[in-house]
Amino acid sequence: MLRLLLVLSMAFFALGFLPLEAPIVHTPWHKFRAFDSIFGFLGALTLIFLSEGLGKFLLFRRHKEDEG
């Protein structure tokens, strides 16, 4: 599964460089055609560790589900 996802990611990363359509130039980063790949990977990484960190350290309180 991991290999399949890796292959797919690389394929779509490469597809981003095809001159299919003029890039949207509202923002500087959209000139970089692999923006969404990088943002997707880093965004997921950030959210996973942010949530985990939040879950472990920053929560006000944790209750056993049985206690409601």
Next chain:
Amino acid sequence: MKGDYMLPPFTLYFLGALLTAILPKRLGGISRLLLVATAFGLLPFLPHGVFYGRLPFTEYVLLIKVDTLGLAFAYVFVIISFGALLYSLHVKEKAEHFWAMCYAGSGLGVIFAADWLSLYLFWELMAICAAFLIWSYGTQRSLSSGFRYLMVHLFGGICLLSGIIWLNVKGHPNVVAPLLQTERGAFYYLILTSFLLNAAAPPLHAWLPDAYPEASPTGAIYLTAYTTKASVYALLRVFPGEPILAWVGAFMALYGVVWAIIQNDIRRLLSYHIVSQVGYMVCGVGLGTALSMSGSVAHAFTHILYKALLFMGAGAVIYSTGLRQMSDLMGLGLFKKLRAAFFLYMVGAFSISSVPLFSGFISKPMIVEAALQEGQMWIYLLLHLASIGTWLCTAFKLPYYTWFGPGTKDKPLVAFKPLPPSMYLGMSFLAFLCIAIGIAPSPLYRLLPYPFHFDPYSPRHLIDSLQMLSASALCTWAFLSILKPHPFRVLDMDVFYQMLGRRTLWVCKKFYSFRTRVQGWLKRTVEGLTLLGRNPFSPFYTLKGEKTPSYEAHTYRLPLSFGMTITMLFFFLLALVLIL
């Protein structure tokens, strides 16, 4: 305004509720399906404009507005009620069907209400019916969270009513219309607060992940559809282009996702995604362009369908196993038992994650694209990030740890209950719609009220989406073990609700203790006076430290009557002296 009367479509729902109450179960089920199908059939023929409507059996005349914005919401409200009815055909409890029909009817009432008073009445009715719908599950937790739900929404209702009264005092016409942003007064913020509370905007959102997971698997389907989306409709109607909403929405989108990731309860996780997805819609309202507001309507439409489908999937798991925590479900080998439910759930997961060919792909990017076009870079990034969180949570964490997941040796044996065909029927109906809208978005786009140009399947947009989805999927799969659920319930803003509740309880207890003390003091005084009246010598015994003898008429009658005679004689002589 047209002077003629019209039968509002929501009356069919209240009629359905009435028939549910009086007809036998099977006949009631058929009548509900027929009435909802009739309501759907009526919608295309509704003439546009403002009409009078009279509620059956009452003298109450309300104003009904029919326009493209209201109709777009009305269509999806009717469709989802049909899907939920199919899903819940096996449910025998009349109370749940009754309140579900009333709830759906009042949701439609909000959509068609043209005057503020009618809007308020349906708004409150919706809250009450939703509370009864939660209570109809009958568990202790549903009773508690239903009560909390009602308290929060009654507070929102008070805000709305105060705003409406203020609005009328200021001489505004009693018609639901955009409030001019130049004349912001307290009424403006009261109404906005009320709408945002129903939209579950943080920090007013805790009622949603608290209440929705506690409803029955079938009742929760209705809950996911109406309250928050009626609020989005109200925001579109009254606050289009309010700038603060763009930021509130973007914050909601990310906040909901972050809290969803750390949940263990499958329906609580999905409830946080409602907060997140409604955030997109609120953001679209705030951006105020034709594309963003059309995006809000389109996203409300698709969201109602796929969110109901996701809740149906989760409901199927709960119905079959009786378990709701991923930490309990993982490793049970659920995939072998509920294979079809898994695939149907995944249609909803792909839709909410904006995977091409699924419904979310044609609606959510409209709002993100509108943020980009408006040059709102930070909002664009926040929405993008929230989209990644939705994908990793609903398409990876929840299905993996529910249907698959690593097991442990000490897992208790679970008796699987087979799903009734009605559940598969309801899920298949919505899954079909999610795919159909994703493949052919034109019919939905034609329903939208504002003119716009957006091509979801342009090569650039398609590749950008696939890049993001594949890269975030790769990262998520690599770190999936970190997302392993823990058997804890994570408290959110309900911590503050609980703190407030505890403080309120403390004050109430103090008042109660004071009242008890005053009551005790008064009681002792009255008892003392009574004792004195019965036995005037009792204080002497008390002073001497002796036990007061019980009253004996033969002992005390003579001195008492003698004392009374002397007293009366004294007053008689005094009166005589004063007169003379």
